[in-house]
Amino acid sequence: MITPDAIESLTLEAINVAVTYPNGHTALRDASFRLSGGTICALVGVNGSGKSTLFKSLMGFVTPSQGRVEINGRPVREAQKQSWVAYVPQAEEVDWSFPVSVHDVVMMGRYGYMNFLRMPKPADRTAVEESLRRVGMWDFRDRQIGELSGGQKKRVFVARALAQRGRVILLDEPFTGVDVKTEEAIITLLRELRAEGRLILVSTHNLGSVPEFCDQVVLINRTVLAYGPTDTVFTAENLSQAFGGALRHFDLDRSTVNDHDGRQVTVLTDDERPLVLGKKGHLEYRDRTGRENLIDEREKES
Numbered sequence: 001m002i003t004p005d006a007i008e009s010l011t012l013e014a015i016n017v018a019v020t021y022p023n024g025h026t027a028l029r030d031a032s033f034r035l036s037g038g039t040i041c042a043l044v045g046v047n048g049s050g051k052s053t054l055f056k057s058l059m060g061f062v063t064p065s066q067g068r069v070e071i072n073g074r075p076v077r078e079a080q081k082q083s084w085v086a087y088v089p090q091a092e093e094v095d096w097s098f099p100v101s102v103h104d105v106v107m108m109g110r111y112g113y114m115n116f117l118r119m120p121k122p123a124d125r126t127a128v129e130e131s132l133r134r135v136g137m138w139d140f141r142d143r144q145i146g147e148l149s150g151g152q153k154k155r156v157f158v159a160r161a162l163a164q165r166g167r168v169i170l171l172d173e174p175f176t177g178v179d180v181k182t183e184e185a186i187i188t189l190l191r192e193l194r195a196e197g198r199l200i201l202v203s204t205h206n207l208g209s210v211p212e213f214c215d216q217v218v219l220i221n222r223t224v225l226a227y228g229p230t231d232t233v234f235t236a237e238n239l240s241q242a243f244g245g246a247l248r249h250f251d252l253d254r255s256t257v258n259d260h261d262g263r264q265v266t267v268l269t270d271d272e273r274p275l276v277l278g279k280k281g282h283l284e285y286r287d288r289t290g291r292e293n294l295i296d297e298r299e300k301e302s
């Protein structure tokens with residue numbers, strides 16, 4: 001297991017990244033942000049805003065036409081050779097009819113540590129078992145990957161990232177098609193990985209979940225519009241800039257959201273997990289543990 005000491009200096013930096021596809025379409029231009037290890041950062045933007053393109057450039061799958069990506073100050077391809085960047089794909093990107101077992105999929109996370117014959121060593125087998133147990137999928141190890149539910153498939157790909165011992169872990173829409181219980185299990189795991197000093201970047205449409213588990217946000221729309229701590233970046237103004245008319249917007253005079261305190265709130269949503277902003281535009285949290293100061297501040301509101 002990677003100790004926090006070993007990755008405490010982890011940094012990921014995009015510097016003026018532009019990506020133009022061979023058909024001439026520029027999906028990203030002048031995109032810059034910098035993140036350090038020990039964070040869960042949301043990558044938030046509308047469909048087509050360039051989230052997957054940004055992920056591909058962080059993995060070295062597309063080469064920026066301008067700018068660069070650096071991990072610990074080194075080109076991303078060097079980090080990739082050391083298996084530092086792990087990727088959890090969207091369900092649609094995977095061919096589920098491919099005849100591989102759950103165990104095989106997670107073993108793929110170890111390929112970077114093997115020679116060209118890809119003969120697993122005991123350390124590889126141990127990493128696979130530990131990772132599958134950690135996501136609660138060890139009992140499913142011999143199942144064909146296509147025979148799992150959506151949430152189970154997600155957990156297997158998270159296990160593959162764990163087996164890879166990725167320092168930077170990229171998750172593309174990990175909560176799509178996943179029930180709330182599995183979402184919570186994945187979030188718990190991500191928090192553990194953050195505590196180990198890893199850098200986790202999660203692309204998501206679930207605005208309402210972001211304040212609950214992401215300490216930072218990168219907001220994109222063909223460039224980086226804003227990045228930094230969630231409570232400074234996740235404002236109604238920034239979100240309307242990022243989403244334009246794509247978000248539904250409700251102003252409620254008297255809130256009935258969960259067990260909210262009945263004061264005025266604004267709700268922004270593009271799906272079933274709405275983002276709730278208080279009267280002064282501050283974030284409202286479902287889980288207020290550790291955020292008692294916010295409740296005190298609310299008391300002072302009229």
Ligand SMILES: Nc1ncnc2c1ncn2[C@@H]1O[C@H](COP(=O)(O)OP(=O)(O)OP(=O)(O)O)[C@@H](O)[C@H]1O
Pocket residue numbers: 021022023025026027045046047048049050051052053054
């Ligand atoms: N291989 C490609 N060739 C040409 N254009 C592409 C290619 N891949 C993506 N694009 C275009 O680049 C833009 C950004 O696409 P990208 O997939 O990065 O967006 P996204 O934010 O991940 O979207 P979604 O939320 O729908 O997954 C889109 O306009 C898309 O049509």
